Amino acid sequence: MITLLLTExxxxxxxxxxxxxxxxYVQAFLQFINFATFLxxxxxxKTNGPYYGTYFxxxxxxxxxxxIVSTIGFLTYLYSIGYLEKEKQLKEAKLKEFYFWTNAFxxxxxxxxxxxxxxxxxxxxxxxxxSTTFLISFYKNxxxxxxxxxxxxxxxxxxxxxxxxxxxxxxxxxxxxxxGLGSLNWENIIQVAxxxxxxxxxxxxxxxxxxxxxxxxxAPLHFWLPDAHSEAPTPIxxxxxxVLLSCSFYVIIRIFSIDIHAxxxxxxxxxxxxxxxxxIMLAAIFIPRSKDYKRLLAYSTMEHxxxxxxxxxxxxxxxxFASLLGLxxxxxxxxxxxxxxxSILVNLHTKSxxxxxxxxxILPITAFFVALGVxxxxxxxxxxxFVSEFLTLLSAFKEGFMxxxxxxxxxxxxxxxxxxxxxxxxxxxxxxxxxxKEHIFMLIPMGILLVTIIGFGLFLPNDIKTLIDSxxxxxxxxx
Amino acid sequence: MNLNISLSEFVEFMAALxxxxxxxxxxxxxxxxxxxxxxxxxxxxxxxxxxxxxxxxDYELILSAVLTLLIKAILIPNVMKKITEKIVxxxxxxxxxxxxxxxxxxxxxxxxxxxxxSNTFYSxxxxxxxxxxxxxxxxxxxxxxxxxxxxxxxxxxxxxFLTLENGxxxxxxxxxxxxxxxxxxxxxFDVFVGAIMAGILIFHIKDTFDSLDTSKxxxxxx
Numbered sequence: 001m002i003t004l005l006l007t008e009x010x011x012x013x014x015x016x017x018x019x020x021x022x023x024x025y026v027q028a029f030l031q032f033i034n035f036a037t038f039l040x041x042x043x044x045x046k047t048n049g050p051y052y053g054t055y056f057x058x059x060x061x062x063x064x065x066x067x068i069v070s071t072i073g074f075l076t077y078l079y080s081i082g083y084l085e086k087e088k089q090l091k092e093a094k095l096k097e098f099y100f101w102t103n104a105f106x107x108x109x110x111x112x113x114x115x116x117x118x119x120x121x122x123x124x125x126x127x128x129x130x131s132t133t134f135l136i137s138f139y140k141n142x143x144x145x146x147x148x149x150x151x152x153x154x155x156x157x158x159x160x161x162x163x164x165x166x167x168x169x170x171x172x173x174x175x176x177x178x179x180g181l182g183s184l185n186w187e188n189i190i191q192v193a194x195x196x197x198x199x200x201x202x203x204x205x206x207x208x209x210x211x212x213x214x215x216x217x218x219a220p221l222h223f224w225l226p227d228a229h230s231e232a233p234t235p236i237x238x239x240x241x242x243v244l245l246s247c248s249f250y251v252i253i254r255i256f257s258i259d260i261h262a263x264x265x266x267x268x269x270x271x272x273x274x275x276x277x278x279x280i281m282l283a284a285i286f287i288p289r290s291k292d293y294k295r296l297l298a299y300s301t302m303e304h305x306x307x308x309x310x311x312x313x314x315x316x317x318x319x320x321f322a323s324l325l326g327l328x329x330x331x332x333x334x335x336x337x338x339x340x341x342x343s344i345l346v347n348l349h350t351k352s353x354x355x356x357x358x359x360x361x362i363l364p365i366t367a368f369f370v371a372l373g374v375x376x377x378x379x380x381x382x383x384x385x386f387v388s389e390f391l392t393l394l395s396a397f398k399e400g401f402m403x404x405x406x407x408x409x410x411x412x413x414x415x416x417x418x419x420x421x422x423x424x425x426x427x428x429x430x431x432x433x434x435x436x437k438e439h440i441f442m443l444i445p446m447g448i449l450l451v452t453i454i455g456f457g458l459f460l461p462n463d464i465k466t467l468i469d470s471x472x473x474x475x476x477x478x479x
Numbered sequence: 480m481n482l483n484i485s486l487s488e489f490v491e492f493m494a495a496l497x498x499x500x501x502x503x504x505x506x507x508x509x510x511x512x513x514x515x516x517x518x519x520x521x522x523x524x525x526x527x528x529x530x531x532x533x534x535x536x537d538y539e540l541i542l543s544a545v546l547t548l549l550i551k552a553i554l555i556p557n558v559m560k561k562i563t564e565k566i567v568x569x570x571x572x573x574x575x576x577x578x579x580x581x582x583x584x585x586x587x588x589x590x591x592x593x594x595x596x597s598n599t600f601y602s603x604x605x606x607x608x609x610x611x612x613x614x615x616x617x618x619x620x621x622x623x624x625x626x627x628x629x630x631x632x633x634x635x636x637x638x639x640f641l642t643l644e645n646g647x648x649x650x651x652x653x654x655x656x657x658x659x660x661x662x663x664x665x666x667x668f669d670v671f672v673g674a675i676m677a678g679i680l681i682f683h684i685k686d687t688f689d690s691l692d693t694s695k696x697x698x699x700x701x
Binding site: 117119120122123126127129130133134137140141142143145146147148149150152153156157160161163164167168170171174179180181183184226227230231 | 537620624627633636640643644647650651654655656658659660661662665666668669672673676677679680683684686687688693696697698699
């Protein structure tokens, strides 16, 4: 467990001693160690079963998250090698600042997913807010500073409310087991969940949902999301969109699980369902109207988060399975799209959709990845996201959520047309720029991601299937 | 007149005092005054926590009280003061909602939180003092949120957030006798770092926008 945290710290410590040219390879290698650690955990979970300690835990739910954080982290670091080389105007000190905050960010995310203690989870998620603030204001222009300010204020406010929710849960638990660090331990809380006062849990869930929902970008609380995602350097947008928001979702389902074990069924399910539905609809309205492709992707992130919440809200085994599969699919696909858009941005220096035409001639390989990515992200077969979205809709109709399911379907088609219109306008027609040179380190991660989402979409490996199955059982679904 | 005030009454009094300072915050016209009120509010909070030690006999609270005193009553106000000194500007607060209405809204907030808490926690809480302090804490939380939305100045919004944080810590003290030590230290660390980062960001805002007025932050729109 400690390895994951240690590599990030090593990354920070060696930062000042190496020149940037060596540094970036070393940093990427450190992330690779984390990826290897994840594979080791995967194997050890299969042979030894879950582990619950005082500070750390390892079960199928957080293994999925460790997988997402380490895989996407490694690929993003690989991508950053090329991205930062293309950003020629940045000085050495600025690049070190980038790696410092990114490592701090990765550190807090790893802490978030491996800890077993709700209190430490809170501390870690607030730490992610703080470590990303200066990454959002990285370019120090008007819009970047504005986005960073909105981000730190809104997210701190939301997360502070979530702390109050966690305190209320703790209050309910210490009446049964007594005060102490153990009473914030997720595993311990689950065991006494049925005895906790129901009113207390209801209020606490509202606070938690408002808090972590802000961080996750659920509908009425999403205002920071498009700004922050469009202003941050693109590798960070990818990390935030696919990993950070997944981590917030992870905290929500951990606490959701406590409430489900306590028997709060319908109340929780409905709140999540309608919040998710609202997010999807709002994203469907904004996506066709976006003039900036990074903002468009940010709204698409909102849509995916909406789908996750929606399918948890349906409350059957299949829908929960779809939600966790969607989490993985979203992380892989959205990273691919952000990497593609980052390559466009760093070569052409414009975020406006209508200024860019003929990408197939300007950046041929990137354009190819982006074109396939558009279909992957809108949920067309044979990509991985299709499987999860299809399962979500299927279980929605099966459980009798007819008009909700139809609305989601309508949202999907609007989003599909929005995406196709914006991106294919950029890809085809007469090129508006001359052909640019593509960086090999920016193409490799995109290629890996594309192969993964097609491969998983066609044949989902049995290991992953059983992993998600056991994760659903760990969280526990019962109406 | 009976001057024998019991310990619990005194704890309640100090908690109420920090609510008073929180509300005074909304009526403050000047930035330096707002920072001073925040200092006093944190002071009242730390005294509340310190006295709760003798009420609950939970000695971890002493450390929390000392940390509150150090970080919230000394360090953060000093950082804030340095920021206001460096940024020379007209110091008035610039409200979205004017001061009279602000106070009125705060009154409603207080009434609402006492009402809400008296209904929900009647069955759960064991002592009436705990219940009253929890209501006060919730009132402080809402006043903090109100402050964040009703003021244009970036610095006041930060103070609003810190007020909200104080409310949460007070709530934690009254209901669960303080969080476990590691978590509590983590929370303090996060808040401290957050306040400093917000301070640095205020410098950037000043640099790029020539003003601390957050209503001018409106470039990002659809």
